[in-house]
Amino acid sequence: MEQEVIEAEMILPTHLRFKKIQMHEKYPKGQARGRHWKHLKQIIQAENYQNYPPDEPNYVNIETPPSMHPRKHICDITGFEAPYSDPRTHLRYANTEVFKLIRSLPNEYVQRYLALRNAAVVLK
Amino acid sequence: MASSNVVVVLDNGGGLIKAGIGGERDPTAVVPNCTARPLSSKKFLLADQLLSPSEDLTSAVLRRPFDRGYLINHDLQSTIWSHIFSSLLKITPSSSSLLLTEPLFNLPSIQRSTDEIIFEEFNFRSLFVSDSPSLVHLYEASRRPYDVVSKAQCSLVVDLGFSFAHAAPVFQNFTVNYGVKRMDLGGKALTNYLKELVSYRSINVMDETFLMDDVKETLCFVSSDVARDLRIARRRGNDNYFRCTYVLPDGITHTKGFVKDPVEAQRYLTLSEDGELPHSEGTEEADQTEAKSKPSERNKVDLTKNEFSLSNERFLVPEMIFRPADLGMNQAGLAECIVRAVNSCHPHLHPVLYESIILTGGSTLFPGFAKRLENQLRPLVPDVYQVKITTQEDPILGVWRGGSLLASSPDFDAMCITKTEYEELGSFRCRRRFFH
Numbered sequence: 001m002e003q004e005v006i007e008a009e010m011i012l013p014t015h016l017r018f019k020k021i022q023m024h025e026k027y028p029k030g031q032a033r034g035r036h037w038k039h040l041k042q043i044i045q046a047e048n049y050q051n052y053p054p055d056e057p058n059y060v061n062i063e064t065p066p067s068m069h070p071r072k073h074i075c076d077i078t079g080f081e082a083p084y085s086d087p088r089t090h091l092r093y094a095n096t097e098v099f100k101l102i103r104s105l106p107n108e109y110v111q112r113y114l115a116l117r118n119a120a121v122v123l124k
Numbered sequence: 125m126a127s128s129n130v131v132v133v134l135d136n137g138g139g140l141i142k143a144g145i146g147g148e149r150d151p152t153a154v155v156p157n158c159t160a161r162p163l164s165s166k167k168f169l170l171a172d173q174l175l176s177p178s179e180d181l182t183s184a185v186l187r188r189p190f191d192r193g194y195l196i197n198h199d200l201q202s203t204i205w206s207h208i209f210s211s212l213l214k215i216t217p218s219s220s221s222l223l224l225t226e227p228l229f230n231l232p233s234i235q236r237s238t239d240e241i242i243f244e245e246f247n248f249r250s251l252f253v254s255d256s257p258s259l260v261h262l263y264e265a266s267r268r269p270y271d272v273v274s275k276a277q278c279s280l281v282v283d284l285g286f287s288f289a290h291a292a293p294v295f296q297n298f299t300v301n302y303g304v305k306r307m308d309l310g311g312k313a314l315t316n317y318l319k320e321l322v323s324y325r326s327i328n329v330m331d332e333t334f335l336m337d338d339v340k341e342t343l344c345f346v347s348s349d350v351a352r353d354l355r356i357a358r359r360r361g362n363d364n365y366f367r368c369t370y371v372l373p374d375g376i377t378h379t380k381g382f383v384k385d386p387v388e389a390q391r392y393l394t395l396s397e398d399g400e401l402p403h404s405e406g407t408e409e410a411d412q413t414e415a416k417s418k419p420s421e422r423n424k425v426d427l428t429k430n431e432f433s434l435s436n437e438r439f440l441v442p443e444m445i446f447r448p449a450d451l452g453m454n455q456a457g458l459a460e461c462i463v464r465a466v467n468s469c470h471p472h473l474h475p476v477l478y479e480s481i482i483l484t485g486g487s488t489l490f491p492g493f494a495k496r497l498e499n500q501l502r503p504l505v506p507d508v509y510q511v512k513i514t515t516q517e518d519p520i521l522g523v524w525r526g527g528s529l530l531a532s533s534p535d536f537d538a539m540c541i542t543k544t545e546y547e548e549l550g551s552f553r554c555r556r557r558f559f560h
Contacts, residue, residue, distance in 0.1 A: 014244070018550030023244050037199065040191040047231055057302050059229045064305045064464060067456035071449055118452070 076113045077101060090114065130220040131531035132213060134205075135256070135524040137225075138190035139286030139311060139486065141171065142524040143208050145215075146223060146531025151524050153212040157204060160184040160334075170207045174334075180379045183331040192308070193227050193287030198237045202245055209246070217246040221540055223531050225523055228255050228290055228304055232552070239551040243543050250540035252530075253558050257281035257292035257299045259526030260484045260516070266529060272480045272512075278473060279480040282462060283523075284445070284487040286311045289458060291465035293477055305465040307455055309448050311487045315340050317451065318441045326432040327372070335381050339370055339434075340441065342383055345392065346492040347439035348499065356395075357436035365391045366438055372430040384431060392438075393491070442490045446500055459500035478505055481513045484522045488515060 015022060038046075049060045075082035075094035082092035086102055089110045093099050102110070114120035131146030137157060144151030155171035162169070162184045174181065189201035209215055222242060226235070235253075242248050260281045265274035273279045278295040287310045293303040319336045322329050329336055347353040357366050368389040373381050383389050444450060446457040456464070466477045483494060494513045505511055516522040530536060541554040 014547070016244075016547055016550070018552075023240065037197040040194050040196055043194070043196065043231055043233055047233065057229065057304065059231060062229060062304050062306045064307050064455045064461040066454045067449060067460055069460075 076117070090119065129537075130215055131223055131536065132209070132215060132217075132220050133223045133524060133527040133531050135225045135527060136195070136201075137286055138188070138193050140520065141204070141208065142521060143213060144524065144528065145213070146528050146536075148528055149525070151521065151528075153208055154520070155208065155212070157190065157201075158186055158188040159200065159204065160186045171204050172208075172212060177380065180373070180375060181334045182373060182375065182379075184334065186333055190287065193285070193310070194231065195234055195238060198241055202241045205241075205246070217248045219249060221250040221252070221531075221537070222248045223252045223254065223527050223536075225256050225259065225527060226253050228257070228292060228299065228306075229301075235555055236551045239546065239554070243546045248543065250537070250542040251546075252536065252540045253555070254527065254530065255292075255299055256283050256484070256523040257290065257294050258297055259523050259530065260482055261294040261526070262297060263522060263526035263529055264482055264514070264516070272476060273482070276476045276480070278476055279482050280462065280466060280477040281482050281484060282458070282488075284310065284458070284483070284485040286486065289445070289461070289485070289487070291458075291462045293465060293469050293473065295469075295473065300469060303465050303469045305461050305468075307448065307458060307461050309445060309451075309453065309455075310485075311337075311340075313451075314344075314441050314444060314487065317444060318344070318437060321437045321441070322432060322434070325437075327430075335372070338381060341489070343368060343370065343389060343434060343438050344441050344490055345439055346442045346445075346490045346496045348492055348496055350439070350443060353439055354436060364435055365395060367433055367435045368438075369431050369433045372432070374430060442487075442493070445487070446496065457500070459497060459504055462501060463504045475509045478509045479512045481511070483513060483515045484519045486520045488519050 044059065047059075049058055052058055054061070073082045073085070073092050074080070075098060076091045077098050078094050080094040082094050084094075084099070085092045086099065089102055089105070089107075091102050091110060091113055093102055105113075111120050133142075133144055133146045133151070135142040135151075139157060141153070141155055141157045142151045143153045143155075153172060156174055157171070158174070159168045159170050160174055160181060161167065162180055163182065164180065168187070169179065173179070187197075187200060189195055189197040189204065191197075195201055209217060224238070224242070226238075239251070242251055260283070261273070261279050264279065265271075265277070268274060277297070278293065281290075281292050281294055283290045283292065289307040289310060291305045291307075293300040315333065315336050318340050319329055319332070322336070322339075353366065357364060369384040371382055371384050373379050446459065448455050448457060455461075462481065466474055469477065483497070488494070494515050498511060498513050501511055501513075518525075539557075541557060546554055
């Protein structure tokens with residue numbers, strides 16, 4: 001800042017050289033500020049992480065990968081452990097009683113059960 | 125000029141803000157990092173105002189400046205900060221320095237806006253930004269100078285916070301950034317899962333975040349043998365050692381919920397290996413008289429009283445930390461996450477890292493957590509290595525204490541970026557100094 005300005009004890013809005021938009025231009029005094037925050041997903045998208053080198057750690061690639069252990073299979077109807085799966089409907093079931101029930105279900109219901117564990121076939 | 129070298133240490137977590145003056149042992153303020161409006165009023169309450177016992181926070185509308193662990197709403201955050209600085213810490217920012225903690229791999233645009241608030245809105249004299257694992261390591265190394273942590277100068281910090289869990293190897297006070305692994309599961313997700321379970325099974329509590337936080341903190345625990353505990357939880361009546369009742373606030377006599385019978389809720393702690401309670405004659409007699417006086421009351425749900433009972437929810441909720449796949453998350457559990465973090469470091473570090481695992485963060489406070497983690501981790505680690513897990517004495521404040529220690533060190537001033545430097549160089553070039 002120039003010496004005269006400092007001596008005159010004027011209060012000027014600070015001008016920062018590295019910024020394209022200064023603080024006082026961004027938020028003018030006496031104006032209401034609306035919602036101006038973004039969700040994290042939007043911020044991450046704006047960051048363009050897909051252009052970064054893949055071996056450099058960043059938010060997107062430090063996530064733990066899925067487990068190496070096989071998943072436990074759970075019956076779609078009863079919630080017990082399911083040793084079997086029906087080849088026709090692809091539902092998992094615990095015992096013969098449930099199997100009878102599965103075979104009596106209309107296809108629409110089967111698809112809904114599958115959708116609960118993200119296994120439904122979606123035709124687009 | 126005693127006031128000129130005040131260092132404010134601010135551990136800005138997604139759930140709780142820990143704020144205080146550097147060099148002290150405990151923070152001045154540990155307050156929720158959110159603002160909430162109770163149904164009865166029109167004003168939003170900030171941070172410490174939420175903690176007063178007279179406030180009725182039933183179905184309060186809640187706003188947080190954080191989304192998935194990252195600061196997104198800087199407006200709200202600066203309101204909360206200015207409240208903390210002026211009325212809790214009573215400092216003037218323009219004559220003090222700030223030590224701020226940041227989540228690992230904070231996004232550059234968030235860093236820029238944070239610097240903008242700190243230097244242009246609050247006018248802090250200087251700023252130092254740190255990540256939590258290195259501060260935890262610093263604190264633990266100074267507490268136990270003859271331990272592996274300080275002799276090898278490296279440790280594996282497992283920070284299980286409000287929004288996510290990080291397993292971060294620390295080497296010579298720096299977080300090894302290529303070794304960090306993140307699991308997107310924290311205290312908030314656990315509370316939400318508990319809310320879902322209770323709402324589905326008894327009373328709709330989807331809007332009662334503060335209440336369910338309390339339920340989670342007082343009643344949940346980590347089971348050491350899930351199959352056994354599920355069998356016990358299936359029993360009826362008094363044989364179900366996990367059943368306990370939580371009374372909801374009624375808004376007249378009490379505004380906070382509480383556990384109906386604290387002794388009953390603590391029974392699981394005395395369970396033996398085969399899942400039986402140790403029998404003493406006194407309790408048996410008491411049980412029998414109780415059973416005679418109200419034979420069927422236990423199984424009946426009294427709809428006039430606002431209460432719900434929990435049994436297997438108490439250990440199934442923290443169980444998600446070890447098996448996130450059950451929640452439908454496509455990520456491995458905490459034990460595998462730790463193994464992955466260690467494996468991405470140099471092989472020479474592996475034995476030392478396994479021997480110096482430090483648990484920190486509020487979600488490690490569940491009883492039995494460290495024991496269960498060790499049980500899960502042991503089969504995954506080569507048997508020539510030792511596994512040693514230490515829990516911090518106060519996991520919530522651990523990061524803050526490390527920060528306080530760093531702030532009182534003589535080199536601290538030299539490590540900071542000052543306001544003048546910021547005004548000349550800008551956020552991005554200043555941040556390079558912190559190596560992250």
